Amino acid sequence: MDDSLEDSPSPPQEPSSKEKKYDRQLRMWGSTGQVALESARVLLIQAGPNAVGIETLKNLVLPGIERYTIVDPSVVTEEDTGVNFFVDGESIGQLKAKVCCQMLQELNPDVDGEYLTEPIESLLRNPSFLLGYSLILVAAPIFSPTLKTIAAYAWEHELPLFYIHSLGFYSYFTVSLPPCFPVIETHPDQSVAAELRLTNPWPELAALAKEVTAGLEEMNDHDHGHVPYVLLLLHYLELWKQDNEGRVPATYREKLEFRKLVEAGARTENAEGGEENYEEAAAAVLKSLNPATLTWSIREIFQATECVELTTDSPIFWFVAAAVKDFERKHHVLPLHGSVPDMKAKTADYIRLQKVYKAKARQDAAEVLANMRVIKGELGCTSEEIYERVVDDFCREAAFVRFFRGQRLPVACGGEDGEFELAGEAVEHEPTSGEGQALEDPESLMPLYITLLAYDVFINSRSRNAPPHSPDSGPTTLLNHAPGHASSTVHTDEQELSRIAHSILFRCTRSGGGDLHNISALTGGMVAQEAIKVITRQYVPADNTVVFDGIRSKVWVFRRTADMFSRP
Amino acid sequence: MGREAYPKQSLGSLYRRIKESRVLLVGAGGIGCELLKNLVLTGFGEIHLVDLDTIDLSNLNRQFLFRHEHIKKPKALVAKGVAGKFNPNVKLEAYHANIKDPMFNIDWFQGFSLVFNALDNLEARRHVNKMCLAADVPLIESGTTGFNGQVQVIKKGRTECYDCNPKETPKTFPVCTIRSTPSQPIHCIVWAKSYLFTEIFGTSEDDAPEFDHSEDSENSEEIEKLRQEAQALKRIRQSIGSPDFARKIFEKIFGEDILRLRSMEDMWKSRRAPEPLDFDKISQQALVIDTSVTQKDQTAWSLPENFVVFSDRYDFLERLRLGELINCSLRRLSARLQDAQAKAANGDVSPVLTFDKDDDDTLEFVAASANLRSIVFGIETKSKFDIKRELPRKELVDGMY
Ligand SMILES: [Zn+2]
Numbered sequence: 010m011d012d013s014l015e016d017s018p019s020p021p022q023e024p025s026s027k028e029k030k031y032d033r034q035l036r037m038w039g040s041t042g043q044v045a046l047e048s049a050r051v052l053l054i055q056a057g058p059n060a061v062g063i064e065t066l067k068n069l070v071l072p073g074i075e076r077y078t079i080v081d082p083s084v085v086t087e088e089d090t091g092v093n094f095f096v097d098g099e100s101i102g103q104l105k106a107k108v109c110c111q112m113l114q115e116l117n118p119d120v121d122g123e124y125l126t127e128p129i130e131s132l133l134r135n136p137s138f139l140l141g142y143s144l145i146l147v148a149a150p151i152f153s154p155t156l157k158t159i160a161a162y163a164w165e166h167e168l169p170l171f172y173i174h175s176l177g178f179y180s181y182f183t184v185s186l187p188p189c190f191p192v193i194e195t196h197p198d199q200s201v202a203a204e205l206r207l208t209n210p211w212p213e214l215a216a217l218a219k220e221v222t223a224g225l226e227e228m229n230d231h232d233h234g235h236v237p238y239v240l241l242l243l244h245y246l247e248l249w250k251q252d253n254e255g256r257v258p259a260t261y262r263e264k265l266e267f268r269k270l271v272e273a274g275a276r277t278e279n280a281e282g283g284e285e286n287y288e289e290a291a292a293a294v295l296k297s298l299n300p301a302t303l304t305w306s307i308r309e310i311f312q313a314t315e316c317v318e319l320t321t322d323s324p325i326f327w328f329v330a331a332a333v334k335d336f337e338r339k340h341h342v343l344p345l346h347g348s349v350p351d352m353k354a355k356t357a358d359y360i361r362l363q364k365v366y367k368a369k370a371r372q373d374a375a376e377v378l379a380n381m382r383v384i385k386g387e388l389g390c391t392s393e394e395i396y397e398r399v400v401d402d403f404c405r406e407a408a409f410v411r412f413f414r415g416q417r418l419p420v421a422c423g424g425e426d427g428e429f430e431l432a433g434e435a436v437e438h439e440p441t442s443g444e445g446q447a448l449e450d451p452e453s454l455m456p457l458y459i460t461l462l463a464y465d466v467f468i469n470s471r472s473r474n475a476p477p478h479s480p481d482s483g484p485t486t487l488l489n490h491a492p493g494h495a496s497s498t499v500h501t502d503e504q505e506l507s508r509i510a511h512s513i514l515f516r517c518t519r520s521g522g523g524d525l526h527n528i529s530a531l532t533g534g535m536v537a538q539e540a541i542k543v544i545t546r547q548y549v550p551a552d553n554t555v556v557f558d559g560i561r562s563k564v565w566v567f568r569r570t571a572d573m574f575s576r577p
Numbered sequence: 578m579g580r581e582a583y584p585k586q587s588l589g590s591l592y593r594r595i596k597e598s599r600v601l602l603v604g605a606g607g608i609g610c611e612l613l614k615n616l617v618l619t620g621f622g623e624i625h626l627v628d629l630d631t632i633d634l635s636n637l638n639r640q641f642l643f644r645h646e647h648i649k650k651p652k653a654l655v656a657k658g659v660a661g662k663f664n665p666n667v668k669l670e671a672y673h674a675n676i677k678d679p680m681f682n683i684d685w686f687q688g689f690s691l692v693f694n695a696l697d698n699l700e701a702r703r704h705v706n707k708m709c710l711a712a713d714v715p716l717i718e719s720g721t722t723g724f725n726g727q728v729q730v731i732k733k734g735r736t737e738c739y740d741c742n743p744k745e746t747p748k749t750f751p752v753c754t755i756r757s758t759p760s761q762p763i764h765c766i767v768w769a770k771s772y773l774f775t776e777i778f779g780t781s782e783d784d785a786p787e788f789d790h791s792e793d794s795e796n797s798e799e800i801e802k803l804r805q806e807a808q809a810l811k812r813i814r815q816s817i818g819s820p821d822f823a824r825k826i827f828e829k830i831f832g833e834d835i836l837r838l839r840s841m842e843d844m845w846k847s848r849r850a851p852e853p854l855d856f857d858k859i860s861q862q863a864l865v866i867d868t869s870v871t872q873k874d875q876t877a878w879s880l881p882e883n884f885v886v887f888s889d890r891y892d893f894l895e896r897l898r899l900g901e902l903i904n905c906s907l908r909r910l911s912a913r914l915q916d917a918q919a920k921a922a923n924g925d926v927s928p929v930l931t932f933d934k935d936d937d938d939t940l941e942f943v944a945a946s947a948n949l950r951s952i953v954f955g956i957e958t959k960s961k962f963d964i965k966r967e968l969p970r971k972e973l974v975d976g977m978y
Binding site: 097 | 579580584615618635638639645665931935
């Protein structure tokens with residue numbers, strides 16, 4: 010690099026004001042994530058004084074979605090002013106959707122907002138209006154049949170749907186993802202070591218190790234103390250193989266023995282009493298010499314029907330997955346990540362090492378791309394689109410690519426007699442061990458979750474034809490019925506659950522069925538965070554239910570299955 | 578009931594205590610805006626808000642109380658105006674000030690029932706922690722980085738305090754902290770290694786791994802001045818090897834640049850202003866220092882000692898004539914760089930020196946210049962040995978190929 014003044018490169022472009030405004034979040038999800046966000050259209054369906062929907066929307070408007078629509082037929086009441094930041098005393102009596110829409114609009118002029126004051130039930134007479142959105146948020150309370158209709162439609166058209174309920178000190182939300190939801194950029198934890206392929210080096214890496222470690226014994230102290238540990242390990246592995254019929258250390262005992270071999274190579278008659286590069290090498294033995302096994306996540310992808318049975322219409326993700334699978338079948342490793350950890354080394358050696366890894370990573374990605382061409386050719390795909398970017402992204406973190414099987418949002422309903430019933434397949438089933446455990450585990454929030462569901466059911470069954478929310482909810486009736494509902498659905502000790510449910514419901518009813526602003530704000534933050542993951546297809550989304558207990562300050566995430574809680 | 582219906586029902590008689598409480602919120606940034614909204618809506622009776630900053634464009638994607646038209650206005654005052662409208666029952670008091678200002682003394686802290694920290698720096702957090710312990714007021718401490726966040730409740734005698742657990746020194750620092758407003762030895766060490774050393778001997782590296790550019794856009798004027806400053810240093814670099822090279826460098830970085838910083842009065846309202854160093858005066862004091870001082874690596878060097886390690890002494894030419902070994906690190910490194918340049922074939926990329934803490938020449942240069950800067954800013958100086966321990970092992974060169 011030349012840095013003389015004559016040739017100094019032109020100063021970097023002044024960032025645009027948009028880049029400045031979104032600077033912080035661009036660090037989290039990059040420009041591709043931002044582009045996805047800026048084309049997201051979010052629909053919020055709500056009614057009654059509850060701030061959680063608007064709080065969620067606020068956290069999506071600020072980072073800059075394309076558009077939002079608020080469906081809410083209600084007018085602002087005085088109760089609203091106590092929980093909803095976006096309405097004030099002057100707006101009492103006005104249409105809430107209109108007031109909130111205007112206030113949210115002011116938060117970010119880049120975002121378009123609109124509102125509909127028709128009740129959602131009448132809008133759903135033509136449900137195709139839902140197709141205009143990329144994500145739907147429903148904030149409780151809502152009529153169960155209405156929620157069922159939305160859930161079915163969203164599921165059928167692969168629209169991500171969030172159902173959110175904030176009640177007193179508690180809240181929960183459930184995410185209904187499309188049937189197949191892949192995430193390539195999962196942003197794995199940086200502390201997870203990148204695969205270095207030490208047990209099966211490719212020729213260029215082996216050659217570099219041989220060259221740099223040549224005459225290791227005779228090196229002067231400075232050079233000896235600066236051989237990069239990756240190359241040291243490769244050197245000692247060669248020695249080991251010579252004594253072990255060409256095998257690398259595989260068992261724990263062998264690895265310990267191998268570590269001793271490495272440690273014995275270090276020079277200790279110096280001021281420091283050892284060598285840092287040797288210490289790094291010894292420390293890496295146990296974690297870096299594992300044979301390449303597939304992570305469960307990539308195995309799941311390789312085994313998915315979509316990967317096994319490709320068609321010309323398959324999404325690009327599955328073509329890449331199949332091409333990576335072919336690569337793995339041939340080489341018994343995933344494409345190389347290509348990065349090298351920091352280590353004690355002379356800069357020149359370190360750069361050479363980096364180059365060798367980067368070159369191999371590029372070579373692997375090129376091979377995957379070639380595999381993909383072959384697969385497409387075999388299927389008779391005419392399109393020449395190859396999507397190198399997707400291939401590169403997939404190969405870089407192949408071990409951590411995920412895909413999620415979404416499911417239709419389960420809806421708790423009240424039957425004619427106030428009984429508890431679930432939409433969807435009412436499959437007979439014994440409680441799974443997971444459910445049983447979750448109920449017995451005092452740390453889980455399962456009892457809270459069940460009680461909140463029972464509350465939903467109760468509110469719905471109580472007033473079929475009236476709006477499902479009114480402040481005079483009879484606490485006694487609720488307390489008498491809900492625990493029974495709850496226990497009958499999970500086949501558990503009614504008394505124990507009753508005790509827990511009683512105290513929870515006492516608090517819920519004491520709050521008058523309403524939400525508290527701070528709990529709704531926190532919940533809205535969590536929902537928005539998950540919505541952003543879904544919209545940008547980055548990071549690992551919550552799968553699929555999140556429960557919050559503001560009394561115990563606990564968050565609990567679990568996967569609710571469609572047939573959970575169905576009556577035997 | 579009305580507005581207070583839900584919190585009143587949920588909290589019962591406790592709600593009165595919220596209404597009667599007087600709380601302090603320190604910071605009106607990302608967490609502060611959200612927290613202020615929640616406190617106002619929940620109905621805390623009296624809320625005092627302190628923030629030193631003004632609003633910047635890059636705040637608007639999350640600090641939702643601020644709009645485009647508020648840019649450059651004080652955060653505390655705007656936040657009060659915007660949030661106050663949403664609950665007329667709440668009394669709001671805002672201060673555009675540094676929480677470390679002496680007017681916020683222990684008596685003042687004692688007037689609150691609860692303090693919330695929504696700060697972005699370690700130093701201020703520690704200060705509020707100390708004040709709350711002294712005043713025996715409970716503190717709720719909070720912070721976020723990226724997708725992670727934490728909240729800690731601190732109550733004297735009941736919980737641990739913020740400083741009970743030593744905090745890992747952050748590995749990156751805002752550019753302005755390093756270049757304009759250092760307050761700790763590590764700031765000066767990073768400045769010496771990642772700015773001074775690379776500008777004089779290395780490849781000018783705007784993207785040294787220690788530099789956190791996330792606040793650049795909030796300080797664009799200062800960043801632009803710092804860029805010009807670096808350009809000027811680069812011009813001096815061209816006279817490397819000339820007899821007055823050391824003086825030129827010294828007078829630029831410890832004289833001229835410091836005077837410029839000193840003239841920015843706003844910067845020094847709540848900090849000690851830096852004092853420039855005088856080359857001639859110190860080189861006189863340095864006459865008695867033996868160059869073997871570099872061997873003394875376990876104790877911190879004095880000002881003239883640092884000077885000798887860094888730069889030529891006043892009588893440099895005289896001594897050179899007498900055949901004495903010139904031992905200052907600046908000259909040794911200059912000689913190495915010129916040597917490498919002479920050897921490089923024509924048309925080759927011009928060679929540079931890279932920092933390596935195991936390389937005594939580079940280590941001594943960084944140690945001495947870091948300490949001289951510490952003296953300028955009134956910061957504690959460190960021994961060569963301690964500085965070596967603080968330095969990262971080697972430069973990350975990821976992305977070079
Ligand atoms: Zn403590």
